[in-house]
Amino acid sequence: MMTFEDLRVFCTVAAERSFSRAARKLRRTQPAVSQAIRRLEQTVGERLIDRSSRDGTLTDAGQLLLEYGGRLMHLAEEATQAVGALREVRRGRVLVGANDGAVYSVLPLVSAFRKRHPDVIIDVRRVPSRQMAQEILLRSIDVGVLTFKPPERELQSVVIGMDELVVLVRPDHELAGQTQVTLETFGQQTVVAHNDPSPTRDQVLRLYEQRHAPLNIRLSLSSLDGVKRAVSMGLGVALLPRRCALDELERGELIAIRVPELRTPRQVRLVARQDAALSHAARAFLETARQASGGEPPVVDRSGRQAERRSQPET
Numbered sequence: 001m002m003t004f005e006d007l008r009v010f011c012t013v014a015a016e017r018s019f020s021r022a023a024r025k026l027r028r029t030q031p032a033v034s035q036a037i038r039r040l041e042q043t044v045g046e047r048l049i050d051r052s053s054r055d056g057t058l059t060d061a062g063q064l065l066l067e068y069g070g071r072l073m074h075l076a077e078e079a080t081q082a083v084g085a086l087r088e089v090r091r092g093r094v095l096v097g098a099n100d101g102a103v104y105s106v107l108p109l110v111s112a113f114r115k116r117h118p119d120v121i122i123d124v125r126r127v128p129s130r131q132m133a134q135e136i137l138l139r140s141i142d143v144g145v146l147t148f149k150p151p152e153r154e155l156q157s158v159v160i161g162m163d164e165l166v167v168l169v170r171p172d173h174e175l176a177g178q179t180q181v182t183l184e185t186f187g188q189q190t191v192v193a194h195n196d197p198s199p200t201r202d203q204v205l206r207l208y209e210q211r212h213a214p215l216n217i218r219l220s221l222s223s224l225d226g227v228k229r230a231v232s233m234g235l236g237v238a239l240l241p242r243r244c245a246l247d248e249l250e251r252g253e254l255i256a257i258r259v260p261e262l263r264t265p266r267q268v269r270l271v272a273r274q275d276a277a278l279s280h281a282a283r284a285f286l287e288t289a290r291q292a293s294g295g296e297p298p299v300v301d302r303s304g305r306q307a308e309r310r311s312q313p314e315t
Helices: 004-016 019-026 030-044 060-087 103-116 129-137 183-188 199-211 224-232 242-251 280-293
Strands: 093-098 121-126 143-146 155-163 165-169 191-194 217-221 238-241 255-258 266-273
Touching (some): 004 019, 019 030, 093 280, 103 121, 103 266, 103 280, 129 155, 143 280, 155 242, 191 224, 224 238, 224 242, 266 280
Parallel strands (some): 093 121, 093 143, 191 217
Antiparallel strands (some): 155 266, 165 238, 165 255
């Protein structure tokens, strides 16, 4: 069987045109170099070097093998450089799982990561929250974004932000002047709902069932952008995570109203496997998250910059 090491010896002999010079360059004995050449010749069944010549002239078979050997040596060098680039996070890919709402939390982190590692590809895939832990453990994705800490011990998590559920209304809506509303008041409005299944959606529906309170859902949409657009058009009001509407709130297109029953802030987490098999790029992504949080949950503004902390979030 032809080995890569024997082929490297042959290419060195051909380049140096001498067994002795090749031996010195490879830091081997000359007999070891001769044995490597003989093994190659036995493998291919042809003489590779004309022993009668003093300058190590290659036979036709030797010339052909040198051509292929040179390609392999070049590929080996490229492979070494490529692996080094992965280790130094100059290339690679990070697979991120996120549901429709989590994308708004992970994009500022992606922005910070790309400033440090611009050549790494970030692939954000839509994954329901319920399936996130399983997809991470199955290695379908590298990291996922959740608003709860998964129970699996094989997973680690980094808090990347805080969030809360708020009622979104138009500035001219009858509720726009209020600082807070009850679940009952919200449920009596014409509600535009996000129909993508999630633990948060189930929690809100259970609260209404437990209170035997009406929830007047008149329009359901599959995307958060669609829900916000519907509210802006006056088709109803919506209950969404604040982080999903930072742009619209800053521009004054929508107003956020707190709901005391849902006031508990939620931690947005980046979740990944604990094991050492994470790629260098995924490790760097997690490290960027840790540095961005600074050991405590960061408050991120709409541009991706870390904002100053306040005792209460702005409306």
